[in-house]
Structures are given as structure tokens and as C-alpha cells.
Amino acid sequence: MAIQLTRGALGAMVCAATLALSPLPAAAHHGWGGNVDQVSEMTGMVVEGVKLAGPHGTMKINVDGHVWDLTLAPPFRTSSAGLKPDTIPVGAMVIVRGQKNRDASRYEMKTIQVEYEGRHFTVYPEREASLKH
Amino acid sequence: MAWLEGSALGHAMRDSGVWTYGIVNLTHILGVAILFGAIVILDLRLLGLWKQVPLAALSKPIVSMAAIGFVVAAISGSGLLATKATEYVGNPFLYIKFPAIALGLINVLLIHRSRAWKAHRARDLTVREQSQLAAMGGTSLVCWLTALSAGRMIGYW
Numbered sequence: 611m612a613i614q615l616t617r618g619a620l621g622a623m624v625c626a627a628t629l630a631l632s633p634l635p636a637a638a639h640h641g642w643g644g645n646v647d648q649v650s651e652m653t654g655m656v657v658e659g660v661k662l663a664g665p666h667g668t669m670k671i672n673v674d675g676h677v678w679d680l681t682l683a684p685p686f687r688t689s690s691a692g693l694k695p696d697t698i699p700v701g702a703m704v705i706v707r708g709q710k711n712r713d714a715s716r717y718e719m720k721t722i723q724v725e726y727e728g729r730h731f732t733v734y735p736e737r738e739a740s741l742k743h
Numbered sequence: 744m745a746w747l748e749g750s751a752l753g754h755a756m757r758d759s760g761v762w763t764y765g766i767v768n769l770t771h772i773l774g775v776a777i778l779f780g781a782i783v784i785l786d787l788r789l790l791g792l793w794k795q796v797p798l799a800a801l802s803k804p805i806v807s808m809a810a811i812g813f814v815v816a817a818i819s820g821s822g823l824l825a826t827k828a829t830e831y832v833g834n835p836f837l838y839i840k841f842p843a844i845a846l847g848l849i850n851v852l853l854i855h856r857s858r859a860w861k862a863h864r865a866r867d868l869t870v871r872e873q874s875q876l877a878a879m880g881g882t883s884l885v886c887w888l889t890a891l892s893a894g895r896m897i898g899y900w
Contacts, residue, residue: 663757664764664826665898685761 645709645720649740652719654678656702660695662688667733669724671704679718680706683733693724693731702726707741744828753825764826771819775891778812781805782887789880799864834900839893847886854879 654671660682661668667682667689682688698704708721723732723741732738747753756763785805788798824831831837854860857879859872868876 661757662761665768685764689761 642709642720644713645711647709649707649709649722650719651705651707652678653703653705656698656700656704659698659700660688660693662695667693669698671706676717678706679716680708680721680724681718682721682724688733691731691733691735692729693733697731698724698726744832747821747825748828750825752822753828756822756826764823767819767822771816771823774812774814774816774819775894776812778809778816779887779891781808781812782883785809786880786884789876790884791877798868802863831897834897836893836896836900840890840897843886843890843893847883847890850879850882850886854883 652671652673654673656669657672657677658668658670662685665684667685669680669682671678671680682693683691703726705725706719706721707723707725708719711718711720722734722737723730725731756767782805785801787793788796788801854876857875859868859876862868862872863876
């Protein structure tokens with residue numbers, strides 16, 4: 611009986627682990643799977659400054675009349691990279707580098723680096739190698 | 744939603760440090776784990792598993808823990824939602840999650856008002872009463888599993 615129960619529990623754990631490890635749909639916003647692999651660069655005007663609320667830091671910029679949602683690193687890492695709510699004023703011009711959402715109609719980019727007045731804020735330093743300077 | 748985002752809770756969530764959201768999120772998971780971990784045992788018992796364990800011995804600790812888990816999850820969850828409440832408008836998983844929670848709570852009320860539940864500590868239940876409780880236990884499992892799954896998927900929309 612004890613052995614059977616243990617086997618059952620083991621089976622359940624294997625099932626759960628398989629489920630947990632199975633890849634999620636590409637639309638996942640907590641990973642990079644929902645974004646194109648290619649890194650691109652955009653220049654735009656800040657319409658909403660850096661916010662460090664929620665699972666990721668965010669900001670919004672206007673690029674050629676479209677407002678882009680920039681998804682930054684989680685709050686602590688964004689802040690550690692020097693990017694804080696008062697670092698870049700609304701109305702400033704910035705250059706951003708990152709990976710756009712696969713769904714072009716979303717106007718969303720997972721941002722690796724924000725450039726403002728010659729300063730580079732790299733919120734995902736481990737991805738810096740993929741940037742072309 | 745705009746009201747919730749503009750509330751004192753919303754401001755506190757946004758303006759009180761870079762770890763706030765993460766810690767509240769952690770608390771939410773803890774609450775959900777306690778709630779679901781407790782309720783799944785009771786529901787499976789009502790559905791006929793572990794019949795050798797008396798229901799009366801299980802029901803009190805499980806109901807207490809599930810209630811604690813629910814309160815923790817509800818308070819922390821309000822904070823998570825208030826952070827950027829307006830962003831969740833149109834998120835289909837939210838519209839699955841909250842009705843599932845509502846149905847789950849109605850089901851709790853129905854169980855606690857049922858004659859079978861009221862009698863289970865005092866005497867053995869009839870077969871009919873047992874199947875009544877089994878049906879409500881099954882409903883409970885479906886409700887909370889749906890709420891948990893839809894809740895987890897909110898971030899992936």
C-alpha cells in the first residue's frame with residue numbers, strides 16, 4: 611500500500627513537472643518568446659516617463675505618431691541600471707534598442723537599452739552583446 | 744478599474760519601492776497555495792478518496808486554512824490589481840477568474856448551509872448526503888482550479 615501510494619505520488623510529481631516545464635505560448639509577456647529575435651533601434655519622444663511599478667519597468671515613447679510601450683527589466687534591475695522615474699523628463703528624445711513584439715499592432719518593445727543625452731542605460735546587460743553600436 | 748488604480752492602495756503599490764510588487768506577488772502566491780492546497784484535499788475527500796479518514800477530522804483544519812489563504816490572496820490580489828488596474832480591462836483571463844471565484848464562494852455558502860455538512864460532525868452521513876457533498880466538492884474543485892489557472896494566465900495575455 612505504502613509503495614503504491616509512493617508510486618502514485620511520484621507519478622503525479624512527474625506529471626506536474628512535465629506540465630510546468632512545457633513551453634508556454636509565444637505570446638508570453640514575461641519572456642522574450644513573444645518578441646522577434648532581431649534587435650532594432652528606434653528614436654522617439656518620451657510621452658510617459660519611467661515607471662517602476664508592476665512586474666516590469668515601463669515607459670512610453672512616440673515614434674512617428676505611434677505610441678510605443680517599452681517593457682524594461684523588472685523594477686530593481688531597471689533602477690540599478692540608473693533608469694529611475696526622474697532620470698528622463700517627458701518630452702525628451704531617446705534612442706531605444708530592443709526586440710519588438712511579434713504582433714506589430716501592439717507597438718511594444720522589450721527594451722535592452724535606452725540612450726538619452728549620450729548616456730546608455732542598459733537594463734538587460736547580458737543582452738548587450740546583441741546590440742549594434 | 745480607474746477608481747481602483749487611483750486609490751490609495753494603487754498609489755502605495757506604485758510608489759513604495761522597487762520590491763513592493765514582487766513581495767506582494769509572493770504573498771499572493773502564498774495565499775493561493777494555502778487556499779488551494781487545503782481545498783483540494785477536502786474536495787477529493789468529498790469525492791470519495793481517503794474514505795478511511797473521517798471527514799469530521801479533516802473539515803475543521805482545512806476550512807480554517809482555506810479561509811486564511813483566501814483572505815491573504817484577496818488582500819494581496821487587490822494590491823496587484825490596483826497597481827495598473829486599467830491595463831487589465833479586456834484581459835479575457837480576468838473575466839474567467841473572477842466569476843470562477845464568485846461561483847466558488849457561492850458553492851462554499853451552499854456547502855455550509857447544506858444539511859449534510861451541518862450533520863457531518865455529529866453522525867454518519869447517508870449515501871444520498873455523501874453524494875450531495877461529492878457534487879459540491881467537485882464543483883469546488885472545478886471553480887478553484889479554473890480561478891487559479893485563469894489567474895496565472897493573466898500575465899501572459
